[in-house]
Amino acid sequence: MSFLGTTWSGVTPPNARTTFQLVGAGGPNVAGKYTGCTDNMSIWNGYYCENRNIGILQFESLDSDTWDRSIQPVALLNEETCFNNTLNSMMDHVWDGFYTGQLRLSRFPGQLETGKDYTIEMTSTPPRKMRYTLQADLGGVKLKIPYPVAGSLTVKANGVLKDYTPWNKEIGRHSPLTKS
DSSP states (O other), X not given: OEEOSOOOOSSOOTTOOSSEEEEOSSGGGTGGGSTTEEEOHHHHSSXXXXXXXXXXXXXXXXXXXXTTOOOOSEEEEETTTTEEEEEOOOOOOOBOSSSBOOOXXXXXXXXXXXXXXXXXXXXXXOOSSEEEEEEOSSOXXXXXXXXXXXXXXXXXXXXXXXXXXXXXXXXXXXXXXXXX
16 A cells, blocks of 8 residues: 555654555565565564555456466566565456356466566466556566567557667677666
8 A cells, every 4th residue: 555645643653754655465575575664564464665666567368368278376576686476366256156167367466666677487388468567656677578489579568569679789689678
């Protein structure tokens, strides 16, 4: 939960801020890896953070088998900080009277800190067509998705086709990606 421009009345906590976040997701391997967060798990099962770079990355398969193909669990990883947010797909909402329909939408919301690089590791072959949405106050992220076969991918941002990453002669490979 993000609090922006908060005003306090009555009993005010010490060092009360107007902008802060309360994070309960993932414990020490997720919220515990964020910059500017204090562990308050023993008191109210969460973290107190002063970091506007905490956001939600949501990604989903747009392939035709999105309801019945299992690619979870999915690990959202940052090697630098040892961040590990392991995600499951959306809940099965189909009920056949006696048991669930075994259909799960391949959609994954995961919390992360912007301004960092992440790897998304799926349990099976990543879908060919996917949509990614980042909801955050500040910053961007760089995502690496290991595919089992070499290939060329098309990337669009807000429906606009993005050019291929240009070749950099000085480093002898494609230019590094930016987080914008």
